[in-house]
Amino acid sequence: MQRRIAGPAGRPRLHVGPACPAVATTSGGALGGRAVLQLPVTTERRRRRQREDEQQQGWRRADEAHAEPQPPGAEQPQPARLAAAPTVAAAPAPAAAAARHPTPGSRRRLLGRARIAELQAAAAEAAAAAVPEAAPAADAAPSAAAAARRLTGLITSAQSWRDLERVLFGRRQPEGGLNAIHASAALSRLAKLLPKPEAAGARDAGVQQLLLRLEALVASLLAPHVAQGPAQGPAAAAAGGSERRRQQPNQQQQPTQQQQQQQAVALQPQQLATIVWAWGTMRHRPDPGTLSLLWRASVSRLGRHTPQELAMTVWGIGRLRQRPPPDWMAAFEAASRHRMWAFKPQELAMALWGLAELGLSPGDAWWSEARAAALAKAPGFSPRDAAQVLWAVAALRAPGPREWADGLLGAAAARGALPLFSARDASNSVWALARLSQQQGQGQGQERQQQQHAHPGSPAAAGESAFAGWALQLLAAMSRSNVKLASATMRDHANILWGLAALRLQPPAEWAAEAWRATGDALARAAPVGQQQEEEQQQQRQQQQRQQQQRQQQQQQQRQEQEQEQEQQLWRQRQGQHTEARGPWGAGPPQPAGASHQGGAAAGACSSVRSSPGEPGWRAPPPVDERDAAHLAWAAAAMQQQPGPSWLAALWRATLPALPSYGAQAAATLLWASARLGGRPPMPWTAAALGAVRRDLANLQPQGACMLLWALAALGHRPSSGFMRDVLARLQLELHLLPPAGFAGTLGALGALRYCPGGTWWDACWYCLAPAVPEMGSRELCGVACGAAVLGWAAPPASAAALGARAARVLPAAGPGPGGRLLLALGRLGWRPGAGAEGESLLRACAALLCSSGSTSSGSTTSGSGDGVGSSGGGLDPPTARDVVRILCGVRRLGLAPDAGWLEAARRALLAPRASPSPRDAAAALVELSALGAAAPDAGWLGRALDALLAPTAGGAEALPPSLLDAAAAALAAWPGAAPSEAHVRGLLAARVAARAAAAAEGRAGGPGAFTVPADAMAAWEALAARCAGA
Incomplete structure (x- = not known):
């Protein structure tokens, strides 16, 4: 060629x-x-x-x-x-x-x-x-159809919304009016012409009016289809059509002209999908009546939608955040399930994203089809589609989280597409992986979690390691690109940091430092925005007031000049000189343009001022989104690589302007993170956070309520009784949803705040606590028992027995510190073990705690709920003197009777090299050993114990309570063979005098043991003095 x-x-x-x-x-x-x-x-x-x-x-x-077209009078060819x-x-x-x-x-x-x-x-x-009378209509039909097509072309070629308005409503409409094709094309074109929906608040009033007129047009087109009768589902419509075809197999009815026009303007699935897509793109929320017409008119047509139209429809509804009725959702689920394998990857991502935005999760059968289709087409998913699908699956808590993650990310890794994930895609994927990991681990109890941490090769541990492995691969791919790191927004950092903290992963130190630096800079930039906006608004208001005053002065000056000129003209007329003085402008000087409409101009200026950002009624967008702030704060508190105080101060400054409008969950998270990071937020910030909680209390989740109470206790902030009553009433409705750590954090916080709920709340708490006891660790048990004991509320016998039985199981692996606190808490709660095997098993467990020498164990694990409240942790470290004292006190309170060997092990642990007993610990140990019936210690042990008791008091660094010194003297006097030296006895007496002086200095002179010594204590002091003199 x-x-x-x-x-x-x-x-x-x-x-x-x-x-x-x-x-x-x-x-x-x-x-x-x-x-x-x-x-x-x-x-x-x-x-x-x-x-x-x-x-x-x-x-x-x-x-x-x-x-070529012929003239109007020419004859048409036959x-x-x-x-x-x-x-x-x-x-x-x-x-x-x-x-x-x-x-x-x-x-x-x-x-x-x-x-x-x-x-x-x-x-x-x-x-x-066959139809002779239809000839004129057939001749007129091409002209009407051509006019409708020309109008559609003008609509699709409009260059601005004003051109679109003139095309639709500013010209002669075609015969039959605007139809569904025109409405869908106009909305689609308008969605492409308008700016992003984030600027919807700044849209011109004409745009809003055009949207309302198009909405009215769509409603008028939907109304006839709704009036035809009750909507039928896809199956019913198909059955009715087959029945009609069976009854009239050979009859072909010719439609009349009216029926042809109705068919021409009928809403087809493509037009319905385009209308909803355009509304969602523009974030234009229609009137509830229009939405009702849309649901009723489209429910019977969902069976004829293509996969693309189904995806566009549910995506637009998701953008509008308007939940459809149940029958519409059922029809959509049936239609999309039958066409699931025809969905393209992008269409499936759009459909899942829309469902996630609506918070509507289909049934298991639908998810099974969707998972099979998505995994079969996984090699065709782009990074953006894969990230959106993972995010939607995690948000909707879809079944089979491991299969979704391995299938989509495995296909991306196989074709080398992980480095192609943008910063936004990687952040959404890491967030989704953390949520999927939590969902998979929610069915695991405490023992299974302990097993998976102790045995990394178990199936449960393999599942968590798979999610963590994908997250680390995405993080590594993102870290290798400076462009991605530089383009990452605050939300991207927030999602990644939250996901890593929820997965219990520690990123590289360099990456973590860079992330905290980037987020800190973003918070610092956002912090002055609120203050600067207020200053700019104040300046704009002052400038507008000055301009208005200047306009008023100019108007007054012009009126005065006009009056003077009129007086001069009258005087000149009287003198006969008015002809020369009048000039070419007539009776007065030329008026400036618009001077005769100064009142209208001023009104227009005022109206524009009211719609400007400088008006006090105008509210600027929040500097930091509440979701990003909550994610950043939670990750900062949960990770080991925490930011510095300056970062926390920047977070407070950045969130303060918009904090009153935050949700209750986000405000509670910010309070909890501030307490965990050791910060003391300013009082205005704390008041704003509590105000946000009170305003949105109905949406406070149980997890958020636990975090809020724990934060208030840690910050030492005691709110009003009404606030506590409202929070606990909200929590009481969902106590059954609390994890074990939630019960521990709640009761521990109530004990620290010294706020005791009513009896109804306690009854509900003990009832909902029973199913969670088998999954509790040592710290959870300790928090529950301590909180209830501090408030003086005894547990029912069944609940106390369940707590004690669980404590006997977790005590050997709890460690000396948690174990000692648990024994002491159970003793204060009032539980008593049986005299048989149960008590002996507790004593053996306590002996193991006393003899531990530093071997680690992970029997007490962190909670996988992600809230960080009351989580368990610890290992079998050597016991400290405080741990030994707690174990002795707990054994005494539980009514156990240890033997001499057990008590000797306790004495050795108390003065071990790493025990480091304080004066209070040494005095308490003497009291507890004597109360448990221990034999008199040897002179060496007793001398070391008294040295530890008296060493700080000799320098006046610490003064022990008089009652504790009296109890220690009574314990020494109770041991006949114990003979303390004269120096030790004089030191004890000096400590008693120092305690009296300290009580007098603190204003406790009226105390019963400050100036007077009880009779039994005086007898003990006299016995010690006599024993010393005899020696």
């Missing part, structure tokens, strides 16, 4: 063929004097193709000549004569030559056209004979 390069007159035209030699000849004359460079053609096949091309061009020119239209006489010369010598291809085309024309003519004659 040759390629012709033709130029203007006087320039050569080159014919080039792929196999032509480099020899050219020039010819003229027949070409009109133009030089032609012709290369010879070597094959007959190319010549034949050239002749066929010339013949086709001739036939096309002939067709165009016969297809259908029977259409076959004779392309005759040889009417064709140009090349076509005529080709007709005299037709090729096989042109002959076949000629015969085909003639046959088609004959069939069309026959059909037209049959239709005219």
